[in-house]
Amino acid sequence: MGKKTKIGLIGCGRAGMIHARDMMYSVQDAQMVCVSDVNEENARKAAEELGCEYCTDYLDVLKREDIDAVIIAVPTKFHRDIAVEAAAYKKHIFCEKPMAMNVPECGDMIAAAQENGVILQIGFMRRFDTSFQRAKEIVESGKIGEVVMVKSLTHGPSTPHEWMYDIAKSNGPLAEVNSHDIDTVRWLTGAEVKSVYAIAGNYRCSQAREKYPDFYDSVLMSVRMDNGMMGCIDGAQGVEYGYDARVDIVGTKGLVTIGDLKDKTTVTYTKDGGMTGDVVRTWMNLFTDAYIAEDRSFVECVRENREPLVSGWDGMMAVAVVRAGNESIRTGQVVTLQADR
Numbered sequence: 433m434g435k436k437t438k439i440g441l442i443g444c445g446r447a448g449m450i451h452a453r454d455m456m457y458s459v460q461d462a463q464m465v466c467v468s469d470v471n472e473e474n475a476r477k478a479a480e481e482l483g484c485e486y487c488t489d490y491l492d493v494l495k496r497e498d499i500d501a502v503i504i505a506v507p508t509k510f511h512r513d514i515a516v517e518a519a520a521y522k523k524h525i526f527c528e529k530p531m532a533m534n535v536p537e538c539g540d541m542i543a544a545a546q547e548n549g550v551i552l553q554i555g556f557m558r559r560f561d562t563s564f565q566r567a568k569e570i571v572e573s574g575k576i577g578e579v580v581m582v583k584s585l586t587h588g589p590s591t592p593h594e595w596m597y598d599i600a601k602s603n604g605p606l607a608e609v610n611s612h613d614i615d616t617v618r619w620l621t622g623a624e625v626k627s628v629y630a631i632a633g634n635y636r637c638s639q640a641r642e643k644y645p646d647f648y649d650s651v652l653m654s655v656r657m658d659n660g661m662m663g664c665i666d667g668a669q670g671v672e673y674g675y676d677a678r679v680d681i682v683g684t685k686g687l688v689t690i691g692d693l694k695d696k697t698t699v700t701y702t703k704d705g706g707m708t709g710d711v712v713r714t715w716m717n718l719f720t721d722a723y724i725a726e727d728r729s730f731v732e733c734v735r736e737n738r739e740p741l742v743s744g745w746d747g748m749m750a751v752a753v754v755r756a757g758n759e760s761i762r763t764g765q766v767v768t769l770q771a772d773r
């Protein structure tokens with residue numbers, strides 16, 4: 433494939449624009465052709481910045497014969513329908529996480545991609561982060577013996593948008609934030625989740641307490657994998673202190689840790705202030721290179737007709753675990769994974 437891979441973006445928000453800028457400036461074999469957003473202002477601004485065309489109806493992106501692949505970065509509840517239509521128009525698909533709202537929706541997306549012979553990659557970019565990749569290599573080398581437990585933590589500084597407060601409609605923080613941790617546990621144990629037990633509470637978002645009593649801003653989920661290994665997921669929203677993503681991989685003969693809340697290496701020491709340094713404030717900075725590597729890898733898969741590193745199956749399994757976790761929070765019971773959640 434000599435010519436550049438032509439990309440359309442659906443959803444010009446935070447995640448969408450990261451991918452669009454990567455495709456434009458950091459992925460040599462890609463070219464942004466058209467962006468789409470229901471909010472015309474967002475679409476127009478994005479097109480102006482990227483120097484490409486725009487529209488407000490994503491079907492106008494899908495109908496274009498000069499587009500090879502689309503990035504779907506709209507709110508999660510729209511992922512299924514847009515992905516199924518994109519596949520019908522023979523567009524390769526990069527879809528942001530969470531893949532969809534439930535397992536049957538994910539199944540529809542996987543089936544549509546298979547039937548139409550298009551690639552479907554899901555946005556778990558941590559797998560493309562060099563620290564995560566190094567940890568995976570160390571685990572596979574046997575240096576820390578057998579993996580016993582993977583503990584993955586994501587704390588975000590801000591409180592969620594109101595649409596996330598309704599867990600029944602949004603699947604909540606376990607989906608929107610901690611699906612990254614779920615994928616990390618699956619990836620680093622090399623196993624599927626067998627059962628989960630989760631507890632949660634709302635400690636910081638007092639404005640949501642009355643109208644959304646089920647909303648949680650903090651969650652702890654214990655996970656049993658089907659090969660006997662254990663996982664532990666620690667999620668928190670509105671922590672204010674920074675964006676915190678860390679992993680401990682505990683083995684029979686050692687420990688691997690990933691991540692640091694400390695940004696950069698500059699530390700100031702004073703007689704009255706002790707030690708001060710910069711804190712990581714946002715996921716956008718923490719994973720800049722991982723998003724670029726993820727976008728490059730997607731374009732390579734399209735050009736070489738290869739299976740993506742993060743498949744529809746990976747997206748679907750994470751959604752199954754999210755649904756089981758929310759059920760465990762609701763019922764107070766251990767929940768065994770079933771395929772139809």
Ligand SMILES: NC(=O)c1ccc[n+]([C@@H]2O[C@H](COP(=O)([O-])OP(=O)(O)OC[C@H]3O[C@@H](n4cnc5c(N)ncnc54)[C@H](O)[C@@H]3O)[C@@H](O)[C@H]2O)c1
Pocket residue numbers: 442443444445446447448468469470471474490505506507508510528529530555556557608715
């Ligand atoms: N991989 C990551 O780390 C990561 C980070 C942030 C968000 N995300 C995911 O990306 C998706 C988008 O999140 P975001 O934070 O960018 O949201 P956002 O609100 O910043 O942007 C969403 C955009 O989609 C537009 N939109 C809504 N419905 C549309 C439709 N039907 N057609 C076209 N455009 C539509 C909105 O107008 C908005 O501009 C979510 O699924 C989210 O979970 C992933």
